[in-house]
Amino acid sequence: xxxxxxxxxxxxxxxGYIVRLLLIAGLALVFFSxxxxxxxxxxxxxxxxxxxxxxxxxxxxxxxFHPPKVGDVVMIRMxxxxxxxxxxxxxxxxxxxxxxNGYLYVNGKVRPEIYVTMACDWNLPPRKVKPDHVxxxxxxxxxxxxxxxxxxxxxxxxxxxxxx
Numbered sequence: 001x002x003x004x005x006x007x008x009x010x011x012x013x014x015x016g017y018i019v020r021l022l023l024i025a026g027l028a029l030v031f032f033s034x035x036x037x038x039x040x041x042x043x044x045x046x047x048x049x050x051x052x053x054x055x056x057x058x059x060x061x062x063x064x065f066h067p068p069k070v071g072d073v074v075m076i077r078m079x080x081x082x083x084x085x086x087x088x089x090x091x092x093x094x095x096x097x098x099x100x101n102g103y104l105y106v107n108g109k110v111r112p113e114i115y116v117t118m119a120c121d122w123n124l125p126p127r128k129v130k131p132d133h134v135x136x137x138x139x140x141x142x143x144x145x146x147x148x149x150x151x152x153x154x155x156x157x158x159x160x161x162x163x164x
Contacts, residue, residue: 035060037160039075039084045138045148046086049073049115050162058084060160067092067155068134073162076136076153084159085149087136088115097135098126099145104137118142132156 011017032038037058044052050073058075068074068089076085090113091097091106098105099122104113120141129135129152137150 036163037075039086041086045140045143046073046088047140047142048117049088049139050086056086057163058160059163062161063158068158068161074134074136075159075162077157077159085136086162087138087150087153089134090137091129091135093129093131093133095129095135096126097124097129099124102141115139116141120145127152134158 037060039056039058041050041052041054041056050056070089070092072089074087074089076087078085090104090111096105096107102120102122104111105126116139118141120143122141122145124145132155133152134155135151136153138148140148
């Protein structure tokens with residue numbers, strides 16, 4: 001069957017065409033509202049890894065099968081799915097976390113962070129991560145510690161993982 005450009009770009013609105021169109025629209029709505037949520041990044045706490053004003057997707061599928069791992073960039077639900085924080089998991093439940101002279105210590109050992117490019121002078125006394133929680137921090141350590149939102153987060157508040 002030969003399909004012309006005109007019939008491709010301007011198809012006849014048959015019953016079958018409308019059903020297919022509604023099915024595709026419904027699947028797209030479910031996919032982009034429940035499985036792969038588009039997000040606009042606002043703020044500089046994840047610089048230089050993720051830039052203010054850029055877009056990404058929050059994929060919910062990975063955490064259906066396993067909990068977050070150290071190094072994952074996660075989306076944390078603050079108010080429904082409308083307001084979320086993007087942070088990096090640096091420690092898991094039971095770990096002891098601290099910052100000393102800008103270095104992250106987990107269980108008494110310096111944790112290398114290749115994604116951190118800005119020097120900092122953060123100091124934070126050791127704290128133990130509670131059960132069913134993870135410890136999250138932004139990548140922009142050039143910000144004063146007072147301007148960062150970070151700390152222990154219940155795993156139940158983690159919506160998904162940043163895709164890229």
